[in-house]
Amino acid sequence: MTQIPPTGASTNKPDTCLAVINAGSSSIKFALYGGEAAECLLFRGQVEQIGVAPRLHVVDGKGAVVAEQQWAADGFDHRAATGEIIKTATGLIRATPVTAVGHRVVHGGMKYSAPVRINPEVIAELSRLAPLAPLHQPHNLAPIQAIAERAPQLPQVACFDTAFHRSQPVLAQLYGLPREFADEGIRRYGFHGLSYEYIISHLRELLPELAELRLVIAHLGNGASLCATHRGCSIATTMGFTAVDGLLMGTRCGALDPGVLIYLMDTYGIDARHLEKLIYRESGLLGVSGISSDMRKLHASREPAAAEAISLFVYRIVREIGSMAAALGGLDGVIFTGGIGENDAAVRAQVGEGCRWLGVDIDEMRNSRGHDQINADSSRVAVWVIPTDEERLVARQTAAMLRQNPGERHEGKTPAAA
Numbered sequence: 001m002t003q004i005p006p007t008g009a010s011t012n013k014p015d016t017c018l019a020v021i022n023a024g025s026s027s028i029k030f031a032l033y034g035g036e037a038a039e040c041l042l043f044r045g046q047v048e049q050i051g052v053a054p055r056l057h058v059v060d061g062k063g064a065v066v067a068e069q070q071w072a073a074d075g076f077d078h079r080a081a082t083g084e085i086i087k088t089a090t091g092l093i094r095a096t097p098v099t100a101v102g103h104r105v106v107h108g109g110m111k112y113s114a115p116v117r118i119n120p121e122v123i124a125e126l127s128r129l130a131p132l133a134p135l136h137q138p139h140n141l142a143p144i145q146a147i148a149e150r151a152p153q154l155p156q157v158a159c160f161d162t163a164f165h166r167s168q169p170v171l172a173q174l175y176g177l178p179r180e181f182a183d184e185g186i187r188r189y190g191f192h193g194l195s196y197e198y199i200i201s202h203l204r205e206l207l208p209e210l211a212e213l214r215l216v217i218a219h220l221g222n223g224a225s226l227c228a229t230h231r232g233c234s235i236a237t238t239m240g241f242t243a244v245d246g247l248l249m250g251t252r253c254g255a256l257d258p259g260v261l262i263y264l265m266d267t268y269g270i271d272a273r274h275l276e277k278l279i280y281r282e283s284g285l286l287g288v289s290g291i292s293s294d295m296r297k298l299h300a301s302r303e304p305a306a307a308e309a310i311s312l313f314v315y316r317i318v319r320e321i322g323s324m325a326a327a328l329g330g331l332d333g334v335i336f337t338g339g340i341g342e343n344d345a346a347v348r349a350q351v352g353e354g355c356r357w358l359g360v361d362i363d364e365m366r367n368s369r370g371h372d373q374i375n376a377d378s379s380r381v382a383v384w385v386i387p388t389d390e391e392r393l394v395a396r397q398t399a400a401m402l403r404q405n406p407g408e409r410h411e412g413k414t415p416a417a418a
Contacts, residue, residue, distance in 0.1 A: 016096065017032050017093055018038040020102045020392075021082070025135040026052070028085060030085050033395045034096075037396075041061040042060065043058055045057055045067065051077070053073060054070065054081065055069065058088060100157060100398050103144055103156060104140065104390055104391075105158040105159065106133045108129075109125070110187075112162075114160075115160070115397045117155060126140075127141060159397045160193065160194075164193030164197045165190030165191075165227075165237055172235065172327070189240065189241060190240070192225050194393050196217050196219065199335055200229060202389075212231050212232060213332035214230050214332045215332065216334050217334075218321075219338040219388065220344075220347070221338035222249060223243060224317075224338065224340070225243075226247065226321060226324050230328055248309075248316045251282065251283060251286045253287070285309045288309040288312055290305050291303060291309075317354075318354030318355055322355075331359065334382075342385055342388075345367050349362055349367055352383065355381075361376040363375060363376040370385055
């Protein structure tokens with residue numbers, strides 16, 4: 001492993017630090033924060049391309065690279081990645097004790113509408129939700145279980161993507177199915193809630209008056225969704241029972257007539273696991289283009305199918321922004337975030353053009369710079385690009401839970417030393 005002395009880190013060594021882990025389908029992001037309120041970023045990194053070409057990249061709080069490493073794909077799963085993260089983090093923070101680990105967990109079901117201290121019973125309940133988020137939930141749980149085995153006394157906190165959407169009206173959460181299914185938990189949950197909650201919290205610091213208005217936040221990345229917010233609360237969102245609903249995504253199909261699935265089962269003899277693979281891993285931008293799920297590669301391609309995939313991605317966003325505006329009874333602002341939302345000026349411009357009827361007018365020069373406010377002065381709707389930071393929100397929520405329950409603090413060893 002290439003390790004570089006963390007010269008860019010703060011010279012004031014904190015007494016303790018708090019760790020955050022954000023495990024996805026093919027990567028694990030992590031961050032280490034110092035201080036009582038966990039606001040001081042010490043290090044941030046990720047192990048990406050797990051199962052393909054795993055590699056570690058870590059920077060300090062000022063963005064300087066402090067560690068890099070690569071591994072062979074064979075046998076290197078999320079648990080192995082967690083072990084390497086623990087080893088790297090332990091070397092970076094040296095003897096600084098870790099007070100807790102906060103985790104982004106995609107699905108909290110009906111029970112969890114706020115962060116929760118993790119114990120074996122919580123792990124068991126979250127495991128039962130894995131079929132509702134098969135690309136994420138098992139991978140969210142793998143680091144939790146690995147850390148619990150190494151350091152069972154270290155507090156771990158689960159922060160949920162679904163929790164932010166529990167403020168939605170009942171009608172926004174229901175499907176048109178017999179009521180007993182809703183009572184059993186088959187309802188619209190929504191996801192990307194930690195991202196949306198962070199954007200709202202940031203807006204309340206930056207533009208508090210805008211944060212309270214009728215907004216559509218577009219979290220656009222390999223996973224993509226929209227959320228309508230009013231007074232900082234979720235009113236409606238495009239994802240539903242699972243994270244495959246709504247917009248076209250990198251490899252997920254988005255909204256699909258359920259009759260198509262019945263047809264595929266009857267005509268081609270496709271079973272449930274094959275359907276799951278089809279709609280989660282083989283569809284979306286990848287399936288429509290036949291080229292890639294990476295928007296950058298599609299932009300660079302001259303194949304007509306690549307252009308059509310991008311156009312379909314934009315078309316679905318524009319249609320659903322109209323739906324979100326209807327749920328809000330109007331529209332005062334649009335916020336772009338996520339990997340595509342933050343970095344793809346062309347997609348933002350096309351979405352803005354499709355939403356002119358709502359009063360959206362994006363300034364070409366501001367949009368090309370790709371940060372802060374990008375609407376034209378004449379626009380009736382404010383349009384902003386705001387980078388999301390789910391890890392920081394998880395750190396804040398975890399630190400808040402420790403303050404509420406000071407008896408649960410752990411001032412001892414790091415997970416590697418425990």
